[in-house]
Amino acid sequence: MEVECLVIGAGPAGSMAAKELASKGIETIVIEKRQEIGAPKRCAEGVSKHSLEKLGIKVHELGIARTIKGAVLYSPSGKKVVMEGQGMEGYVLERKVFEKYLASEAIKEGARYMVKTQATDMVRENGRWRVSIKNLDGEDEIIANLVIGADGVESKVGRWAGLKTLNRLTDYHSGIQFEMAGVNADENYIHLFFGNEVAPLGYAWIFPKAFSANVGLGILEKGAKMRAYDYLKKFIEEHEDIFKNASPIEINSGGVPVAHFTGMAADGVMLVGDAAQLVNPIHGGGIVRAMHSSIMAAEVAEQALKEKNLSKERLMEYENMWNEEYEEKTNKLLKLRSFLEKLEDKDFELLADILEGEDIFQLTQAKLSFFLKKLIKRPSLLGLATKYLRD
Amino acid sequence: MIKINRERCMYCGGCVGVCPANALTLNETMLTVSEACNDCGICVKFCPVGALEV
Structure with missing residues (x-):
């Protein structure tokens, strides 16, 4: 042929x-x-509605399991930061x-x-x-x-x-996920949980679907004390309020290149x-x-x-096109990733105190210039600023 | 050569992407390891469910 x-x-x-x-x-x-x-x-x-629209990509309505307003981020102690508003809406497919x-x-x-x-x-x-x-x-x-x-x-x-x-193992998340029914979490948001005991060098997530939710996490091996699967079981056990009546209806795993x-x-x-x-x-x-x-x-x-x-x-013109659009942004995000990988749980708590949802959205868009200004404003944040600059 | 625990394997193929020897291949639910495997153990460190063993 x-x-x-x-x-x-x-x-x-x-x-x-x-x-x-x-x-x-x-x-x-x-x-x-x-x-x-x-x-x-x-x-x-999960997929950002804004990003799809920017590319003019149509999604069939049957392929959308849930439309969401934004994200709720949780620090290790459970402090919440809500991200919602323009540009933060999305679909769980x-x-x-x-x-x-x-x-x-x-x-x-x-x-x-x-x-x-x-x-x-x-x-x-x-x-x-x-x-x-x-x-x-x-x-x-x-x-x-x-x-x-x-x-x-x-x-x-x-x-x-x-x-x-x-x-490379240092740039490749080990991911595991249960699709669960009976999850008790606000269905209008995705939920993201941070902390070195929760998901070392990664995060745990709950993405609500039509009648179920994807509950999973990704970790980097270099920060992990056990398997991704064990972290996920621990996460579910430790959030009885969310998972008391939940059971898995599918299990997934995979590698995520970052x-x-x-x-x-x-x-x-x-x-x-x-x-x-x-x-x-x-x-x-x-x-x-x-x-x-x-x-x-x-x-x-x-x-x-x-x-x-x-x-x-x-x-290779294809790569040039790609780089023109993404290289600078990706490099900034990699810098941010390397910063996040240095954080201890107490640093996540500090960040939850000083960052608004809009700030975190800007960071995910690789708009980083405001971040350092924010960190050097307060003496208590100097440790974080040093971690951010040391690259 | 690494050992695959077929009862634990989720056939996600994540290990294939980190194998420096290109010794792993996944087709549907069947993960296979070839003679090229040099027991480096990187796949074992990656596996989210502990299905691989040196």
Whole structure:
């Protein structure tokens, strides 16, 4: 089988890429190794409404499990900071439905999909990629001019193409989640819990859905004394008011890349979404970034295919586009991440005292200049200011 | 070579992304480890549920 463009992986990144490519008249095949697109999820399913709208991405109403007003943040001792207002609204998705809808949109544009179809190898041959696949019909090959690697944190495409997709343990959250019914928490907000005994170097979350909630946490191994699973059990035990009548109806886990990635393209290959570790390093959200990367990759692909130049140099324009939009912000967020990783529980308490919801929103938007001014105002915060500056 | 506890494995594939030897592969519910495994133990440190053992 020969095709102009082969997309490997049918998550939000892969289907967005397929939709964009197909709508530009580019012949596109998507292969997905799972037998069902979108399940099981490896995700808390939260997404910012504002970010989706900015990209003009439509979400099917059936894919939205809950619309939320904002977030409530909890310090280790339980002090609350509420974030709500413009720009802070969001959706908690039903990923399975959301992703199948995205696939249907790509198919509507002319993309072809194959599920339960695994890519097992990929070799460069006469300026094209020969991809070996396995599925219910046996073994086969697809020869493609361009391969889009949308194969997530596991990315084999990146490794076959010689790109550095290996995640480092210091920049990779170990995540675990129960989707639970019977959770007693305000359904209009997502709830985020901080503290080195709660979720070392990460946070715990409750994301309300239609009749359930995603309850999970992410930790970094270097700060952890036990498994993510053990932290989650402890979290649930310690919040009897919330979980007294709750039981899990699904368990998920996964790795979350929280770094800055370079080298997103090789000859005839571009990586999108989690395969290129394109996740917000502060909150670990990756859906919108994944879809945005695919929009950019498809734009570069269209031009490069027209010019019949799929060299790495040509395709690296995609990375340049990405960096223009995200590099500065990501670097600031990484600085903020490194600061947050230095905090002791008493520091979180101090921050809960001095920060308003709006301040925290600004921080998550990588607007950091006000932060130091705020810290140096009070002598009691000098320790924090020093931690912030020491980088 | 690392040992996989299949009863504990959540087949999330998180370990695949940190394996420096590219020895791990996940297909649906089946995690496999190849001869390339050098027992470095990074996957064991990552696994959220403790399904891997050196």
